[in-house]
Amino acid sequence: MDSSLFYGISTIAYIIAMVAYIAYLAFKKTSIGTAATALTTSGFVCHTVAFLLRWKEFDDIMQMGLLRAIPLTNLYESLVFFVWCIILVYLIIEFKYKNKSFGAFVTPIAGMALAFIDISGVSKDIHPLIPALQSNWLLAHVTLSFIAYATFAISFATALMYLILTTDNKKSGSYIFWTITAGLFGVILIAMALDFLVLKIILGGKESLIKNYLFKTTFRNPSGLVAALSYVISMILIFGVWRYGHLLKRLIESFSISENILDELTYKNIAIGFPVFTLGGLIFGAIWADQAWGRYWSWDPKETWSLITWFVYAFYIHARFLRGWRGKKIAIVAVIGFFSTIFTYLGVNLLLSGLHAYGGM
Amino acid sequence: MSKDKKTDKVSLIDQIWNFFSSVKLAVIVFALISVTSIIGTIIEQQADPQKNIMILKKFFGESAAPYIYNILDSLGFTDMYHSWWFVALLFIFAANLVICSVERLPRILKTVKEPPSALASELFNSMPIREEAVFDDNVVKVKEQTLSALKKNGFKTTVFEGEGNTQIFAEKGRYSRLGVYITHLSLLAILVGAVVGIYFGFNGYLNLLEGEQSSVAYSRNENEIPLGFEIRCDDFDVSFYEKSDTPKSFLSILTIIENGKEVLTKTIGVNEPLRYKGITFYQSSYGFSPSMSSLFKFKITLKNGKTEDVAIRFGEAFIIPDTSIKGTVSDFSPALAIDKRGRLFTYTDSMNNPAVFVEFTEHGKAVYNQWILKRYPETWSIPAGTVEFKDLWGAQYTGLQVRKDPGVWLVYLGCLLMSIGLYIAFFMSHSRIWINLTHNKGKTTLSLAATTNKYKTALQRKIDKIIRRN
Numbered sequence: 001m002d003s004s005l006f007y008g009i010s011t012i013a014y015i016i017a018m019v020a021y022i023a024y025l026a027f028k029k030t031s032i033g034t035a036a037t038a039l040t041t042s043g044f045v046c047h048t049v050a051f052l053l054r055w056k057e058f059d060d061i062m063q064m065g066l067l068r069a070i071p072l073t074n075l076y077e078s079l080v081f082f083v084w085c086i087i088l089v090y091l092i093i094e095f096k097y098k099n100k101s102f103g104a105f106v107t108p109i110a111g112m113a114l115a116f117i118d119i120s121g122v123s124k125d126i127h128p129l130i131p132a133l134q135s136n137w138l139l140a141h142v143t144l145s146f147i148a149y150a151t152f153a154i155s156f157a158t159a160l161m162y163l164i165l166t167t168d169n170k171k172s173g174s175y176i177f178w179t180i181t182a183g184l185f186g187v188i189l190i191a192m193a194l195d196f197l198v199l200k201i202i203l204g205g206k207e208s209l210i211k212n213y214l215f216k217t218t219f220r221n222p223s224g225l226v227a228a229l230s231y232v233i234s235m236i237l238i239f240g241v242w243r244y245g246h247l248l249k250r251l252i253e254s255f256s257i258s259e260n261i262l263d264e265l266t267y268k269n270i271a272i273g274f275p276v277f278t279l280g281g282l283i284f285g286a287i288w289a290d291q292a293w294g295r296y297w298s299w300d301p302k303e304t305w306s307l308i309t310w311f312v313y314a315f316y317i318h319a320r321f322l323r324g325w326r327g328k329k330i331a332i333v334a335v336i337g338f339f340s341t342i343f344t345y346l347g348v349n350l351l352l353s354g355l356h357a358y359g360g361m
Numbered sequence: 362m363s364k365d366k367k368t369d370k371v372s373l374i375d376q377i378w379n380f381f382s383s384v385k386l387a388v389i390v391f392a393l394i395s396v397t398s399i400i401g402t403i404i405e406q407q408a409d410p411q412k413n414i415m416i417l418k419k420f421f422g423e424s425a426a427p428y429i430y431n432i433l434d435s436l437g438f439t440d441m442y443h444s445w446w447f448v449a450l451l452f453i454f455a456a457n458l459v460i461c462s463v464e465r466l467p468r469i470l471k472t473v474k475e476p477p478s479a480l481a482s483e484l485f486n487s488m489p490i491r492e493e494a495v496f497d498d499n500v501v502k503v504k505e506q507t508l509s510a511l512k513k514n515g516f517k518t519t520v521f522e523g524e525g526n527t528q529i530f531a532e533k534g535r536y537s538r539l540g541v542y543i544t545h546l547s548l549l550a551i552l553v554g555a556v557v558g559i560y561f562g563f564n565g566y567l568n569l570l571e572g573e574q575s576s577v578a579y580s581r582n583e584n585e586i587p588l589g590f591e592i593r594c595d596d597f598d599v600s601f602y603e604k605s606d607t608p609k610s611f612l613s614i615l616t617i618i619e620n621g622k623e624v625l626t627k628t629i630g631v632n633e634p635l636r637y638k639g640i641t642f643y644q645s646s647y648g649f650s651p652s653m654s655s656l657f658k659f660k661i662t663l664k665n666g667k668t669e670d671v672a673i674r675f676g677e678a679f680i681i682p683d684t685s686i687k688g689t690v691s692d693f694s695p696a697l698a699i700d701k702r703g704r705l706f707t708y709t710d711s712m713n714n715p716a717v718f719v720e721f722t723e724h725g726k727a728v729y730n731q732w733i734l735k736r737y738p739e740t741w742s743i744p745a746g747t748v749e750f751k752d753l754w755g756a757q758y759t760g761l762q763v764r765k766d767p768g769v770w771l772v773y774l775g776c777l778l779m780s781i782g783l784y785i786a787f788f789m790s791h792s793r794i795w796i797n798l799t800h801n802k803g804k805t806t807l808s809l810a811a812t813t814n815k816y817k818t819a820l821q822r823k824i825d826k827i828i829r830r831n
Contacts, residue, residue: 128602131610131631131644275783283776292632294643294762295564296772297555299442301402308395315391322384352402 003057004124006050007080007114013043014087014111021104025255033100040107044087051084058126064134072142073133075349076124079117081143082345083110085150093154093265101255105157116192137288144280149345151273152313155266156338159331162262164249166328170242174328179245181335183238190237191218191230263327266334267320274313281306301352305344312337381453381460390454397450401441404433413439455552462545469538472791477519477530480795480810488795488810490821494828496805500527500798503805507796510827516794529796538814540785547782550775557768564766567642569594570650570758574618578763588640588763591618595626597647597759598752599712601736606713611644613759639765646760649695649711655756657690657717663746672754681745685723688748692718695753697734705732712757716740717750790815794824 020036023029051071059069071077090106093099163178170176194217214220218230241248285303290296297303316333319325325333380386404413410430417426417433437444485491496503504520504527511518516531565578565586574593577585595614602609610630617625617637629635635642656672661681671679678687697716698708708714720730721743733750734740741747792813799806807828813820 128605128607128609131608134610135632271787275787278783279780283780286772286776290769291634292643294634294641294645294764296769299401299406304398304402308398311391311395315388318384318387348402 003050003053006046006053007118010043010047010050011111011114011118013039013046014107014114017043018104018107018111021100021107024100025104036100036103036107037094040087040091040103043107043110044084044091047080047084047087051081054126061126062129064129067136067139068129068134070139070143071126072138072146073129074123074127076117078142078146078345079113081146082149082153083113083117085146086110086153089147089150089154089269097261097265099257099261101257102158104255105161106154109157132292135288135292137284137291141280141284141288144276144284148273148277148281149341151269151276152309152338152341155269155273155334156341158262158265158269159334159338161252161257162259162266162331163328163335164245164252165257165259165262167249168246170245174332175245176242177332177335179242180238182245182248183234183241186241187234187237191215191234194218263331266331270313270316270334270337274310274317277306277310277313282310301348302344305340305348309337309340309344312340378460381456382464384461386453387457387461390450390457394447394450394454397441397447400438404438404441406442407440410434410439451552455549458545458548462542466542469542473535473538477517477532479521479523479528479530482526482797482808485795485797485808485810488812489817490809490811490813490824492807492809492811492824492828494807494809495801496807497803498805499803500800500805503798503807504529507798507807507827511794514823514827516792525799527798529794529798531794531796532792534789534791537785537789537791540782540787540789543778543782544786545782547775547778550778551772554768554771554773554775557771558766559768562764562766562768565763566645567592567761567763568648568758569613569761571595571597571755573758578761586763589638590624592616592642593618594759596752596754597757599647599757601713606709611647611759613644613761615642615761639767641764641766643762643764644759645762647711648758648760649756650758651693651695651753651756656754657693658751658754659688660749660751661746662749670751681721681743681748684745686728686745687722688719689722690717691720691730693753697732712753715750715753717753719748790820792820 017036017039020032020039024032024036054071054077055066055069058071059066062069072081086106087110090103094103160178160181163174164182167175167178192214195214198217216222219227221227221230285306286296289298289303312333316330316337319333320330404416413433414426414430417429421429433439437446441447480488498506507529508518508520511529511531514533516533518532519530521528521530563578563580563586565580567575567578569575569592571594574591575588576591577587580586593616595616597611597613599611600609601607612628612630614626614628615635616623617635625635625637627635629642629644631644634644653675656674658670658672659679660668660670661679662668663682667682669682673679673690675690675693678689680687694705694707694714694716695711696707696709696713697705698714699705714734714736716732716734718730718732721728729743731743732740733748735750735752738747738749741749790813792811794809794811797806797808799808809824809828811820811824
């Protein structure tokens with residue numbers, strides 16, 4: 001049996017779960033809610049099975065001991081594991097808070113992310129481990145880092161929802177902040193979808209989408225006119241989000257999630273993510289670097305960006321406890337924290353060079 | 362006059378103190394370190410100027426890039442993390458951390474040292490958690506039950522007996538308030554450890570050809586750093602995953618020689634360094650630099666099972682035991698490959714697929730010749746048995762990173778303290794509960810007030826459980 005079959009099943013399960021969550025929010029029937037949870041859980045189980053199968057496939061090739069063969073050594077594997085962590089954190093939240101409204105947001109993100117990873121042309125091959133990665137620290141360092149990333153991702157979603165729910169005045173800073181954030185998110189997704197359409201369907205290209213073709217249809221189009229037009233359209237789209245943001249607010253209001261729960265969830269996720277990130281990402285990373293590279297800290301871009309991310313979340317915690325920041329101000333910090341997180345995870349590998357080059361394509 | 366001077370002086374120290382203890386400074390330093398670090402990740406550090414000018418061209422265009430590079434270079438951005446101003450920022454950060462912690466410490470210590478005290482009934486309503494319950498039992502019985510339930514949940518209890526009123530004070534996690542300070546202290550330990558490492562340690566490199574030895578390492582500026590002993594590379598070997606050029610391991614066999622005596626031999630690899638007398642040797646790179654004195658090593662196995670190891674230089678000959686057949690190495694390739702038209706070529710200049718061309722002669726007459734490849738046993742067979750090409754020894758050098766860091770234990774201690782501190786700060790809380798028990802017409806009224814610095818709902822749940830137990 002092949003791990004990709006199970007990844008496929010879990011992708012479909014998450015997408016059907018999304019439909020079920022939305023139906024549950026619309027009709028408020030307990031049976032639909034239970035079905036949604038059951039779908040997400042079974043998707044998660046398949047996802048776990050797929051991960052374990054790949055682990056075994058990897059171990060069969062490597063023959064270096066099970067602990068060292070964790071399949072987390074390239075971008076494809078890490079993205080898949082990132083989604084797994086998000087679903088895990090979500091299921092824990094759903095269980096603890098007995099609130100399913102949030103599922104309508106998380107499951108489509110998970111399903112879409114898995115589908116995107118599948119079609120984006122990120123290499124799925126199993127590559128044998130280079131000597132630097134042959135260490136027991138791989139397991140501890142990488143898994144804990146991704147669990148932290150996942151909690152930060154959820155805190156980003158809750159903080160953004162908080163901002164959408166609590167801002168009315170279109171001229172206020174926090175309204176402009178969230179509309180630009182959400183607008184940019186949408187623009188990037190649309191641009192990537194266009195790349196996919198043009199490259200894979202119209203041109204029938206086989207090359208890697210992210211590596212060779214990202215934004216070539218739009219912002220990086222060889223024709224200057226199309227590129228300029230893309231920027232203009234993006235501006236218009238972001239402006240549109242700003243103009244019609246209240247519709248999004250009404251949508252989230254219909255999910256009946258209270259602001260206080262969102263604020264608490266944002267904090268709780270960071271309160272778990274921050275110590276886990278410090279231990280797994282920074283401390284275990286430093287110990288491993290000390291062993292493998294002979295330096296516990298070398299100002300490598302990944303390290304530096306981890307430190308910046310750590311600063312932002314340290315600021316979040318100090319602002320909350322020392323200054324008593326609550327509400328919109330603190331939610332904005334949480335959103336900025338995730339920007340830094342996503343750059344630490346993806347931006348560093350896609351745009352910068354350095355010692356952590358394994359995460360690339 | 363002198364009096365005025367004195368007050369001036371005090372106020373100056375006060376000003377400095379206030380400057381360093383302000384949260385505003387912390388925010389500014391956080392922001393400055395972050396923003397400059399971002400620039401440092403975009404501009405490649407300690408890199409070839411041309412590389413960075415290429416990067417700058419993308420942002421500022423052809424003509425402006427060299428100027429901007431010069432400006433950035435003179436400001437230290439090309440080796441930013443070692444520049445005086447970045448180090449100064451880190452020190453200001455440390456000073457700020459210390460002074461902010463010292464400022465808040467007395468208040469926290471007071472809370473930690475404070476003896477248990479009763480809470481006046483009129484203050485009960487000002488507490489964030491309030492509960493009321495009535496029991497059929499008498500006060501003494503309710504008191505005993507409540508006390509045992511509290512103790513079971515890990516609370517320390519004190520009982521205050523008043524007129525017609527019994528108050529129980531229960532407390533848990535008092536010392537968890539120090540978690541923040543442990544975390545801050547750990548950051549300081551790490552910074553001090555880093556400084557100790559920079560001033561009392563060194564970071565160098567050493568390239569050793571197989572068979573070579575050295576008593577010094579080299580700094581980045583090529584200065585010699587004495588080691589206090591000698592180190593020799595006995596062998597270096599790269600192994601590859603089957604049929605690929607993906608390296609599986611880089612291994613160096615190193616021997617330490619002290620006062621002319623061999624004291625230690627160890628095989629090191631990536632992730633497995635050698636430590637001796639405070640100096641650590643890391644496998645960091647390798648290279649290929651053959652010479653006429655490099656040795657071709659073969660293992661000959663005859664049909665009858667007899668084996669013999671031989672080592673010869675280029676152009677020299679070895680004899681197959683029990684025969685008069687001589688083998689001469691007449692060609693070598695560090696990485697032999699075959700192209701589409703069947704021609705042989707060398708595809709890279711490191712020993713990815715070493716191969717030797719051996720000509721076999723008997724009484725001066727050529728009998729056969731063939732390429733023998735180290736990684737392919739099927740090329741080893743000859744009519745008399747097998748000739749395994751084991752290594753071209755003395756042709757590869759191992760690139761070692763050599764480090765002495767007397768501050769590293771402080772950094773590790775800091776990491777440990779930080780783990781403990783963060784655990785206490787995030788997962789433990791300080792909770793206090795006051796319970797008044799009053800007798801009322803044969804029944805006992807329980808009135809409860811509680812406060813915690815974290816996780817109010819968790820405490821609420823625990824209190825519910827404690828009261829229901831009664």
